[in-house]
Amino acid sequence: MPDLAAPLIAWFRSNARDLPWRAPGFSAWGTLVSEFMLQQTPVNRVIPHLAAWLERWPTPTALAGDAPAAAVAQWANLGYPRRALWLHRAAVEIRDRHEGIVPRRVEDLLALTGIGDYTARAVAVFAYGDRHPVVDTNTRRVLARALEGRSQPGAPSKGDLATMAALLPEDQAEAAIVNAAAMELGAVVCTARAPRCEACPIAHACAWRAASYPDTGDGRRRQARYEGSDRQARGAILRALRHAPTHELPEEAVASDLADRAQRDRAIDSLVADGLIEASGGTLRLPR
Incomplete structure (x- = not known):
């Protein structure tokens, strides 16, 4: 397996977007809320909603003390509103089980309502700095192209975590950067429809590029049309x-x-x- 960590770290340090959840001192609660909001919702839509949410409910206990209706109403037009209900339930669980502090252990995070493998590891890594593989859709596309020579990733699997884990440096801080860098690369350079390979820091090691960019098919599930649905x-x-x-x-x-x-x-x-x-x-x- 090629060493992708060093070029990813160097690229991320120079090119990472200035996003609220990357600011020094951003809270674990803020990270958890942002991860809920970012599920299937673009970054530019999330940012103003995240700011308003954290101003209204700066802690899990603050949200837990309000009615579920307030959370659903505040969610506004972010889409998939069950996330608001799940986030409210998770806040109640954090208040009642963890003294109002977002837990650090992946196992504890997975036990909260609405939290799956990705979100649990994202909070543990980006809020607390622990070393775990974090794999989202963008990361999976980068791994599929760079390591497997495929134009699009297949269905998500536990193997994605093992593949990402093998790329991580032992140093916790550097491992967190590699996780973030792979996601960022997929979001802004190695995009689904118009990859900018000339700007990619790992183009020299990309199996898809070496194979002259074959179209290996796209098995991703298509979302049904929204209009009239x-x-x-x-x-x-x-x-x-x-x-x-x-x-x-x-x-x-x-x-x-x-x-x-x-x-x-x-x-x-x-x-x-x-x-x-x-x-x-x-x-x-x-x-x-």
């Missing part, structure tokens, strides 16, 4: 409830402009099932 209907219902003065409205007044009544009813049922809204006596409201 049940997701859009769910978003319209949540938006109406977020903007209502008490976060509740008569059911017939919510998303009444939707032409497809069956879709509207499906959306309401699914939101209730997810715990994102409550239905009672013909009234819909955000969770209390």
Whole structure:
């Protein structure tokens, strides 16, 4: 396996974007919130929401003391609003199990609501400086191209963590930089559709480049169209409830402009099932 750590570290130190969660002294809670928000949401949309969230709830205990409805409302248009509900539940768990301090151990982080392998390791590495492999979609694309000569990565697997772990230096600080650098490289240089290979610090060791950039196929799952979807209907219902003065409205007044009544009813049922809204006596409201 080629040594990619040194060029990645040098490149990252000179080219890393100035992002809030990379600032010295940024809290572990801030890191956790940012990781929740960054799941399937672009960085530029996350930054203002993150600032507003941390101003309102600077600690897990502050969020845990507020109602779930406040979290869902504050989530606004970030999408995938179950993340807001999960983040609120995780804050309650941090308050009750860990004295209000975001845990450091990956095992403890994995036991929190809404946290999987990636988020647990990201918090342990980027908030606490521990040595673990951290693999997101961007990292997987970099590894697939540089090491396997594939144009796009395959389905996520536990092998991704083992591959990334083999690239990490023993030094904890340098290992954290390599994790961040691989993600950053995939986000801004080794992009899915228009990679800028001339700007890549590991182009000299890239198996895909050496093979003349073959198209090896793309097995990534495609997201269904949003326009006209049940997701859009769910978003319209949540938006109406977020903007209502008490976060509740008569059911017939919510998303009444939707032409497809069956879709509207499906959306309401699914939101209730997810715990994102409550239905009672013909009234819909955000969770209390």
